[in-house]
Amino acid sequence: NAGVTQTPKFQVLKTGQSMTLQCAQDMNHNSMYWYRQDPGMGLRLIYYSASEGTTDKGEVPNGYNVSRLNKREFSLRLESAAPSQTSVYFCASSQKGTSGFSSTDTQYFGPGTRLTVL
Amino acid sequence: AQSVTQLDSHVSVSEGTPVLLRCNYSSSYSPSLFWYVQHPNKGLQLLLKYTSAATLVKGINGFEAEFKKSETSFHLTKPSAHMSDAAEYFCVVSGDRGSTLGRLYFGRGTQLTVWP
Numbered sequence: 001n002a003g004v005t006q007t008p009k010f011q012v013l014k015t016g017q018s019m020t021l022q023c024a025q026d027m028n029h030n031s032m033y034w035y036r037q038d039p040g041m042g043l044r045l046i047y048y049s050a051s052e053g054t055t056d057k058g059e060v061p062n063g064y065n066v067s068r069l070n071k072r073e074f075s076l077r078l079e080s081a082a083p084s085q086t087s088v089y090f091c092a093s094s095q096k097g098t099s100g101f102s103s104t105d106t107q108y109f110g111p112g113t114r115l116t117v118l
Numbered sequence: 119a120q121s122v123t124q125l126d127s128h129v130s131v132s133e134g135t136p137v138l139l140r141c142n143y144s145s146s147y148s149p150s151l152f153w154y155v156q157h158p159n160k161g162l163q164l165l166l167k168y169t170s171a172a173t174l175v176k177g178i179n180g181f182e183a184e185f186k187k188s189e190t191s192f193h194l195t196k197p198s199a200h201m202s203d204a205a206e207y208f209c210v211v212s213g214d215r216g217s218t219l220g221r222l223y224f225g226r227g228t229q230l231t232v233w234p
Contacts, residue, residue, distance in 0.1 A: 004161075040127070042208060042224030043162075058221070090161060105212070106152075107222060109162040 002026055004110035006091050012116045013081045021076040021113050023091030031094045032074035033058075033107060034066060036087040043090060049074055081117045089113045120145045120211045122192075124225035132233045137181075137196040139228045141209030144190065150212040151192045152222070153183055157205045165207075168192060179203070204232045 007022045025032065031050050035043040035058075045058030049068040063085060065077045074093075078085060092107040125140040143149055153165040166177025173185045179202075183194045192209060209225040 040226055042226045043222075044224070045221060048221070092162075106164055106167060108164075109154075111161040112159075 004091055004093055004108055006089075006110040006113050008113060009111070010114050012118065013078075014118050015082060017081050018077065018079050019081065019115075020078075021089055021091075021115075022073070023075065023110060024073045025091075025093040025108070026072065027093060027095075027108065028071070029093035029095050029108075030071070031096060031105075032068065033092040033094075034064075034074070034076045035090045035092065036060065036085075037090060037112070038087050046076065046089075081115075083117050085115065086117045087115060089115060120149065120213050120223045122151075122209045122211050122223060122225040124207075124209050124228050126228050127226065128229045128231070130231040130233065131199045133201055134198050137194070137199045137203065137230065139194040139207050139209075139230065141192045141194065141225060142190050143192055143209070143211050145211055151183075151185065152210040152212070153177065153181070153192075153194050154208045154210060155205050156208065156227075162208065165194070199230075199232045201232050201234065204230055206230070 004025045033048040034046040037043045044060050046064050047066040049055045052071045055066050067075045090112050091110040094105045094107045096105045121144045123142045148170050151168040154162040155165050156162050165181050166175045168175045168185045176182045181196045206227045206229050208227050210222050213221040
């Protein structure tokens with residue numbers, strides 16, 4: 001049981017390049033999330049998915065797209081990377097879905113992807 | 119709207135002395151509150167959570183937190199710090215209504231340093 005896994009662990013891009021960050025969970029969770037972490041800012045929600053086939057914007061969605069490929073996998077795409085997207089990206093998952101969203105639901109986090117855009 | 123404020127960006131303690139990490143929250147309704155820990159270059163791990171049951175919540179590794187509604191606080195404590203406690207700690211509140219339901223709102227983090 002690996003929990004939440006993310007690939008790659010590190011990535012360096014040039015401005016304007018594109019890339020996709022991959023996330024998978026093996027806990028049969030319904031909901032998945034993408035966050036970015038910047039120094040002194042805590043984590044901020046980019047996008048989330050309450051169930052397979054649905055996605056919603058979080059606090060900072062601009063410049064990103066997501067795909068909920070199936071129940072296990074949730075990818076984050078940067079179409080044209082910018083230096084402002086240099087950050088550490090975390091994927092998370094939780095049990096509940098749209099019909100049963102709960103404020104008590106615990107989110108489980110992956111190890112993160114450290115992205116640098118030059 | 120939900121938010122949390124971590125009152126200290128850095129806390130330093132000596133090994134074996136008590137730890138206090140302070141957090142105040144803002145929420146329109148009865149909140150769910152969490153503390154997560156992040157060790158260097160690692161993901162986030164749940165320490166404990168409050169979900170309107172007992173106001174004193176015990177977590178892993180000897181940490182506990184007390185929910186005080188009158189003070190809108192949820193401070194994290196540990197009686198005796200260990201070197202392995204050195205990490206960044208995040209206080210988190212969960213949205214409990216409408217479009218915010220289940221979404222997490224993070225504080226800016228408190229970096230805990232433990233001196234030998």
